[in-house]
Amino acid sequence: MIWSIVSDSSCDLRVSDFTSEKVLFETVPLRLQVGAREFIDNDELDTRELLTAMDAEKTASSTACPSPAAFARAFEKADRTVCFTISANLSGTYNAAVMGREMVLEEHPEKEICIIDSKSTAGAMVLLIRKAKELMEADTQGDFAGICDQLRMYQAALRTCFTLENFDNLIKNGRMRPLVGTLLHSLGIHVIADATPQGTIHVADKARGEGKTYKAITELMRGSKDCEGAHVVISHCENLAGAMKLKEQILKDLPVKGVDIISCRGLTTFYAMEKGLIVGY
Structure with missing residues (x-):
């Protein structure tokens, strides 16, 4: 049974900083448009270069959420997946993740995929990821629904x-x-x-x-x-x-x-x- 945690790239946790023998971790990157340049928010992105480009650009920059297909590709890699997204009131990322979930379940109805709106970003999402890892690594009963319930309660307490x-x-x-x-x-x-x-x-x-x-x-x-x-x-x-x-x-x-x-x-x-x-x- 393969467990996985998926997050969009607003979580500030790099894949290279996540280690587990039992749980996979993947971030689905957002895209940042600065003038004619597009930056992909993955582990290789140089944030200093991004800031320099934004400072030089006179027009407004923008962001784009991941596609449903990008989330679907991440969800296909495990039997049980919990996904955290940036606040749905700030981005369309949550909706894209939900659509990605439906795409996967059409082909693989046996998979279990839980999407949780962090209602936040950055460090709060890191805390959610760490909590999910802790619960998944400690699980011996395959209690996916119970873990998702605990994570929803934990999310509600974060600020x-x-x-x-x-x-x-x-x-x-x-x-x-x-x-x-x-x-x-x-x-x-x-x-x-x-x-x-x-x-x-x-x-x-x-x-x-x-x-x-x-x-x-x-x-x-x-x-x-x-x-x-x-x-x-x-x-x-x-x-x-x-x-x-x-x-x-x-x-x-x-x-x-x-x-x-x-x-x-x-x-x-x-x-x-x-x-x-x-x-x-």
Whole structure:
């Protein structure tokens, strides 16, 4: 019996960082269009090259979700598959995965495929993948439905927040007025936002300077859930120093179990931009 975890590439976990003797892992890449160039969000993508291209491009860049066929190819490789996607309220990726599932089940009705909307992205999806791996490796009864139920409950308890310093992409895509973006940047103001339970984005706060920003993030985390024993994943976009400082603040302020730091993949780099930090917990 072959178990598999599939995710779209917004999860920030590289395939090369996943090891298991029992469970397969695959990411289905999104595509990023910057001017005439297309970037495929796989393990080989150079995020620094992506940022440089976005900085040089004067027009709005865009993203495209994977095709149903791409998900179907991933689902065909195992007997039992759990798939996590970026929030369905932010992308059509979830719907593509559902269509891919139906394509496979038409030909292979014996396969079991569960699609879970993470209602988030980045570190929260990493936590879901790690939880799925743990449950699959411990399973001795082949309890696929039970594992999927546990993962849905775990997803409902996860939270995401993030902070931005660079607003160029928001401005180019018409989501922020140039004057506002310039003013925020010149004043050193960081926007702090979180994901709602429905998977939409809510601007929660603004802070001036790193120290106040990281303190505001831990206060937001404290107010959103009981963080006792929580696992935390910080994704950073070319900002390891900032991620280390935020980790220190989280460990100081909150009773979490541990904090891991990973670098953004292409999709999260596209939206977080340079120095952006995304926290899944």
